[in-house]
Amino acid sequence: MLNREEWLPLARKLDWDYTYVREDEVFPQVISGHPWLPHAEWKDWEESFKTSYREYVDNQYEKDMAVYAVRDAIGRLENIQKLAAPWLNSLKVHAAALPLAEFTGVIGSLRGARFGRDSAWRTMSTFGALDEYRHTQIPLLLFHPLVRWDSQFDWAHKFYHTNNWFAVAARHFFDELTTGQNAIEFAIGTNFVLETGFTNLQFVGLASLARESSDHMFERMVTSIQTDEARHAQIGHPVLEVMMKHDPEYVQYLLDKWFWRSWRMFSILTGLSTDYLTALEQRPYSFKEFMEEWIIDQYLRTLDEFGLKKPWYWDIFEDELNIYHHAIYASAYTYRATLWFDFVIPSPAERKWLRQKYPKYWDDMDAVWEQVAERWRTVGPGAANELAVHGSAMPTFCDLCQLPLSAGTPRKNTANVLTKDGRKYIFCSAPCRWIFLREPERYANHKDLVKRVLSGEAPAHLPDLLTEYFRLTPDTWGKDVYHGAYEWLATKKASVA
Amino acid sequence: MAVRLGPDYALNLTPFSVPESFMAQQKTYWHLLQQRRMPTEYEIVTSKLLCYTGEGFTGKRFELDVPLLDWYKRFQQESPLTCSSWENFRDPRETTYTKYTEIQRDKEIFVDGILEEIDSSGYDGQLSPRWLHVLSRVVAPLRYPGHGLQMLASYVGQMAPSGRIVITATLQAGDEMRRVQRIAYRVRQLQHLYRGFASDSKARWQTDMLWQPLRIAIEKLLICYDWGESFVGLNLVLKPLMDEMFMNYLSELALREGDHLLGQVFYSLNEDCRWHREWSQVLARMVIEDNPRNSHTIQGWIEKWHPVAARALQAFAPLFEGKSEDAQMAPLEGVTRKIDKYYREYLSSMGLQPSTSVALLS
Numbered sequence: 140m141l142n143r144e145e146w147l148p149l150a151r152k153l154d155w156d157y158t159y160v161r162e163d164e165v166f167p168q169v170i171s172g173h174p175w176l177p178h179a180e181w182k183d184w185e186e187s188f189k190t191s192y193r194e195y196v197d198n199q200y201e202k203d204m205a206v207y208a209v210r211d212a213i214g215r216l217e218n219i220q221k222l223a224a225p226w227l228n229s230l231k232v233h234a235a236a237l238p239l240a241e242f243t244g245v246i247g248s249l250r251g252a253r254f255g256r257d258s259a260w261r262t263m264s265t266f267g268a269l270d271e272y273r274h275t276q277i278p279l280l281l282f283h284p285l286v287r288w289d290s291q292f293d294w295a296h297k298f299y300h301t302n303n304w305f306a307v308a309a310r311h312f313f314d315e316l317t318t319g320q321n322a323i324e325f326a327i328g329t330n331f332v333l334e335t336g337f338t339n340l341q342f343v344g345l346a347s348l349a350r351e352s353s354d355h356m357f358e359r360m361v362t363s364i365q366t367d368e369a370r371h372a373q374i375g376h377p378v379l380e381v382m383m384k385h386d387p388e389y390v391q392y393l394l395d396k397w398f399w400r401s402w403r404m405f406s407i408l409t410g411l412s413t414d415y416l417t418a419l420e421q422r423p424y425s426f427k428e429f430m431e432e433w434i435i436d437q438y439l440r441t442l443d444e445f446g447l448k449k450p451w452y453w454d455i456f457e458d459e460l461n462i463y464h465h466a467i468y469a470s471a472y473t474y475r476a477t478l479w480f481d482f483v484i485p486s487p488a489e490r491k492w493l494r495q496k497y498p499k500y501w502d503d504m505d506a507v508w509e510q511v512a513e514r515w516r517t518v519g520p521g522a523a524n525e526l527a528v529h530g531s532a533m534p535t536f537c538d539l540c541q542l543p544l545s546a547g548t549p550r551k552n553t554a555n556v557l558t559k560d561g562r563k564y565i566f567c568s569a570p571c572r573w574i575f576l577r578e579p580e581r582y583a584n585h586k587d588l589v590k591r592v593l594s595g596e597a598p599a600h601l602p603d604l605l606t607e608y609f610r611l612t613p614d615t616w617g618k619d620v621y622h623g624a625y626e627w628l629a630t631k632k633a634s635v636a
Numbered sequence: 637m638a639v640r641l642g643p644d645y646a647l648n649l650t651p652f653s654v655p656e657s658f659m660a661q662q663k664t665y666w667h668l669l670q671q672r673r674m675p676t677e678y679e680i681v682t683s684k685l686l687c688y689t690g691e692g693f694t695g696k697r698f699e700l701d702v703p704l705l706d707w708y709k710r711f712q713q714e715s716p717l718t719c720s721s722w723e724n725f726r727d728p729r730e731t732t733y734t735k736y737t738e739i740q741r742d743k744e745i746f747v748d749g750i751l752e753e754i755d756s757s758g759y760d761g762q763l764s765p766r767w768l769h770v771l772s773r774v775v776a777p778l779r780y781p782g783h784g785l786q787m788l789a790s791y792v793g794q795m796a797p798s799g800r801i802v803i804t805a806t807l808q809a810g811d812e813m814r815r816v817q818r819i820a821y822r823v824r825q826l827q828h829l830y831r832g833f834a835s836d837s838k839a840r841w842q843t844d845m846l847w848q849p850l851r852i853a854i855e856k857l858l859i860c861y862d863w864g865e866s867f868v869g870l871n872l873v874l875k876p877l878m879d880e881m882f883m884n885y886l887s888e889l890a891l892r893e894g895d896h897l898l899g900q901v902f903y904s905l906n907e908d909c910r911w912h913r914e915w916s917q918v919l920a921r922m923v924i925e926d927n928p929r930n931s932h933t934i935q936g937w938i939e940k941w942h943p944v945a946a947r948a949l950q951a952f953a954p955l956f957e958g959k960s961e962d963a964q965m966a967p968l969e970g971v972t973r974k975i976d977k978y979y980r981e982y983l984s985s986m987g988l989q990p991s992t993s994v995a996l997l998s
Contacts, residue, residue: 140748140755141824150813150820153783159855170707193744200737205721237861242685245793245802252809258783265786265813268793268806273733276681279665283680287663296665300684300692310699318688319702509701518702560709585700610693 143191151189153258154178164486165627172323184257186373195266199273199367203635206363210281214356216288224481224620229416231291231480233345235359236408238278240313244271247317247325251374253393254322260374267330267371268304274364278396282361291615294479302597304477304588305407308541312404315581316397321554323378327390328397335441337401338368339408339433350410351421366573383445392577395450398438399570402456403540405497410464411471414496415482419489425496427460452570455553459546459568461499466545469507473530474543475617477609483620484511486627503549512628528623531601538564539571547572559583661874678730684723685799691723708862711794716933717864719926722798728914736807740814743904747818750900751825759897760829766963767893768830773846773963774955775898776823776834778882779816780841784854786812795863804915808871811908818901846955850878850948857941868937871916874945876982877975879909881949885956885971893965913982920986935988942991949975 142549154372157165168175243368248271278544342365349358382390406426413426424432442449450456469566472482483509485493494501511528518527533553534543546568547553555572557564558581566572575582591597597608605611654664667684668675675683688697688708697713698705731739733762754760763771786809793805826833841847857869883906923930950972954960976990983989 140752146821146824147817149823152819153816155780155838155851157855158842159852160859164859165855170704192740192810192817196737196740200734200741203734203737212896239685239687242799242802243687245806249794249802249809250789250805253787253794261783261787261790262813263808265790267804269733269736269788269810272803275685276733279681280677283665286665287661287966292661293662293666296667296684297693299687300667300695302696307699314688314699314702318709319698319704321703324703394868418695442915547656581703581896582699583701 143194147191150191150416151259151262152182154182166254166256168246168321170321171256172251172321172325173389174323174382176256176381176385178256180385181256181260184260184377184381186259186263186377187422188263188370188373190263190266191369195269199269201433202363202366203273203277206277206359209356209359214281216284218356219354220288222354223352223417223418223421225416225483226290226354226421227496228480228482228620229412230354231294231347232294232356232411233341233418234278234282234285234295235479236309238275238295239299240309241271241274241278241315243313244268244329245275247320247329248371250320250322250325251330255326255374255378256322257326260378261632263374264372267374270367273367275382277360277364281356290612291479293615297610298479301491301608302588302591303479303611304536304541304543307588308536311403311541312400314401318341321368324393326375326378327382328400329375330372332394332397333401334368335375336398336438337405338365339437340405340429342368344409344433345412347423347464347613348400348417348421348546351423352417352606379445383447387447390445391447394442394447395452395570396574399452399574400540402450402459403542403571406459406464407467411468414464414487415468415485416491419486419492422492425468425493426464427471430460433554450570452503452573455569458499461497462504463495463546463549465493465500465504466549467542469504469511469535470543470545471617472511472619474534475609475619476529476605478617479611479615481618481620483617484508484515484625484628486625500548501588507549512625514591515619515623515625518623519567520621520625520629522618523623525618525622528619533589533592535565535589537567538585538587539566539575539582541585541587543566642647649811649903654656673830678727678732681732682727682800682803686797686802689722689797691721691798702807708795711861711950712863715862715864717862717867717923717930719797721924721926722796722801723796724926725919725922727800727804728918729911731807736810740810743907744814747901747904750897751821754825754897759827761893764893766965767890767895767981768826768833769963770896770955770960771826771891771898771913772834773840773844774952775819777837777841777844777847779819779837781847781850781854782812782816782819784858785870785875786816787972788854788866788927791858792863792867792870795866797863801919808822808908808912811905811912812988813817814908815905818905822898822901823950846951849944849951853941853944853948854886855954856944864933865937867916867919868934869941872892872911872920872934872983872986872988873938873941875909876913877945877979879906880978881952881971883909885968885975889956889965889968894966917982917986920988924987931987934986938988939991939993942994946991946994 161173162177227572245268248264248267252261252268253259255264279295282292285292299310317325318326342361346358346361349361379390399616410426413422413429414504439449490505491506494505511582514528536543544554544565544567553568555566555569557572564575566575585593589598592599598604605616663670664675668679671824684691690697789805789809789812793802793809796802796805823834841851853874857866860866860869883902887902890896890898920934953972956968956971958965980990
């Protein structure tokens with residue numbers, strides 16, 4: 140057979156000059172993206188993988204077979220049941236967040252496959268769309284048998300179809316990033332920022348946590364997915380290169396915006412797993428260390444390579460690395476019945492580890508956990524007491540990221556308000572406010588959960604909110620994994636007594 | 637911070653009734669429970685994958701005012717093609733990703749075998765000059781409209797109102813890429829023996845009168861943004877006609893001109909096209925059954941696009957009728973009539989018919 144290099148160029152550069160319609164009709168700016176440039180500016184678009192269809196179907200079939208062989212060998216229910224309870228709950232977070240988000244990636248990739256401005260870009264995006272179908276399919280299949288055992292795994296499919304507060308935030312993120320986005324912003328936001336940067340957190344970091352936790356099925360799945368991501372993520376660089384020649388200021392804006400929005404989403408998805416839902420002895424590093432090693436260094440190097448600046452909010456971001464996901468976890472524990480997975484209280488040994496890893500603000504967080512532990516001591520352990528150790532006041536959500544206001548530190552909250560066109564908005568942080576103000580036409584009409592309750596769209600009575608609006612049931616809503624029955628917690632109580 | 641712990645947090649969460657369905661052991665995902673049987677693998681991986689179409693729990697569309705909010709409203713939600721539940725569509729082949737790579741890998745191994753035979757047997761040296769001319773003028777430029785078809789399938793996919801339609805259109809876009817790449821491979825093989833072979837493909841696509849009616853069809857379809865019309869124009873009009881002419885009758889011509897292996901490659905590529913017709917037929921039947929007005933809508937689009945596609949095909953008629961000036965060959969009897977008949981039968985299987993104005997053109 141001929142080498143790919145010999146014949147593939149004849150299949151990759153297939154743009155032509157339109158005669159019977161206009162180029163800007165074939166690639167309208169609203170769906171192709173800004174800056175709108177004639178094809179001549181895009182004609183040298185190139186990436187390094189240069190996959191052929193022939194190789195693609197061969198490799199992908201082999202990769203699928205390898206994943207399913209591992210499932211058949213070690214992915215049976217009895218294997219999963221042996222995993223530690225906290226890790227299983229980490230699995231439930233990712234089971235819910237992953238498959239249907241990947242499917243929005245099919246749509247975004249198809250946007251590139253049609254409205255990408257060079258045929259080589261469109262061809263790579265076609266592979267990307269096929270990849271994302273794969274990433275939808277594998278987790279839906281692997282988690283399906285677990286539903287029978289634990290109905291919280293039902294959220295592998297259900298999550299994005301509910302109005303659960305975290306689902307609202309996730310849809311708010313993915314609808315803008317993928318499904319409803321133009322080809323250029325998709326290439327920058329998804330291919331460049333999310334896939335070259337943040338999916339390392341999910342697919343490399345999480346894979347090593349899974350390995351440490353003896354969850355080889357999940358490890359295999361995410362590692363296999365990462366090999367596809369690494370390929371189609373390459374679409375971002377050459378798009379960015381062309382944009383830099385024409386509108387570097389806009390490039391800087393898109394990167395800064397999507398880095399921040401991705402940070403918000405992944406600090407929860409990965410942060411909770413890394414620092415709380417993995418057993419202490421199985422944590423190879425802290426979330427912050429992982430961010431520093433896998434995201435920050437690489438991201439800053441890339442910015443430098445393209446002559447771009449660090450985001451203006453970098454100091455805020457670096458400070459948040461010490462606290463944000465801890466605050467979110469504590470909030471989520473306090474309101475665990477509003478989520479579809481179970482939680483653990485960090486033990487004294489874990490709190491010691493967290494203090495060591497996060498010396499800057501851990502004392503403040505520790506006080507929160509002490510308060511939670513004290514509450515359990517007061518009411519005593521047991522499933523019946525779950526809701527006696529639970530928040531009751533309605534939290535407030537950020538009008539940009541749609542997450543509870545948990546930024547800043549317990550001593551210095553960074554929430555800030557804005558009045559615009561007669562409406563009041565609240566933001567968890569300065570970057571969220573900045574993003575909102577750059578494109579208010581996208582965000583200003585959105586109603587957060589509190590506004591929905593106030594307007595009668597969502598039920599005000601908490602049980603109704605949980606069941607009718609969040610689609611949880613007493614079976615599925617989140618609890619403390621041990622219902623407060625921690626050995627260390629009882630021991631301390633005994634010693635205090 | 638939203639952590640609020642205080643003395644008032646005992647919540648009165650009982651009593652309230654728990655629906656019975658939740659009490660029984662749940663055997664599958666929420667949305668498949670109503671089937672009352674274990675779902676197939678296809679159902680598990682393809683059902684209710686879109687969250688913005690109003691068919692989830694939330695009944696919502698986009699969570700926020702995304703940049704393409706109006707685009708989706710105008711070209712998807714307000715499309716004249718309607719259906720009470722797009723989720724009812726099922727790909728007749730039930731193509732999961734794994735199944736797709738397995739089927740296509742096997743087809744590609746088959747094609748590899750043919751292409752290897754061409755290299756090892758000195759096959760290309762025996763092709764006649766007049767047939768080489770056809771390969772250069774008619775087969776090599778097909779990469780350009782082929783890429784156009786890949787773009788069009790990608791559009792139908794991104795705008796489709798259910799996950800399963802997204803998937804079939806995505807796989808179709810993959811198949812179109814396959815066709816483009818196999819033709820590219822074949823062109824390179826011929827270039828090894830014949831220097832500069834088909835190096836004018838782009839110019840031919842852009843200026844040769846043979847290609848212009850097809851280029852009009854592709855370019856006009858590219859700016860047809862109503863998703864229903866895009867689907868009909870592509871999959872119920874242009875592709876069935878074009879695929880049949882190129883994959884089937886050009887293969888017959890090749891066989892007669894001593895290029896039997898081209899037909900074998902095209903046979904394999906045509907298997908993909910057959911599936912494109914099959915899933916499109918299932919989708920058209922579903923919407924017509926759901927709402928008889930859809931039949932009228934689709935027929936209207938056929939009236940609009942069939943003449944455009946027919947002109948594209950007619951440009952190639954001299955090739956099959958032995959009237960091509962620069963490649964004199966004996967005619968292949970009745971190709972136009974056979975394609976007409978085949979297309980009429982395809983449409984009639986959905987209760988549709990060819991455009992009434994097309995007969996006037998031939």
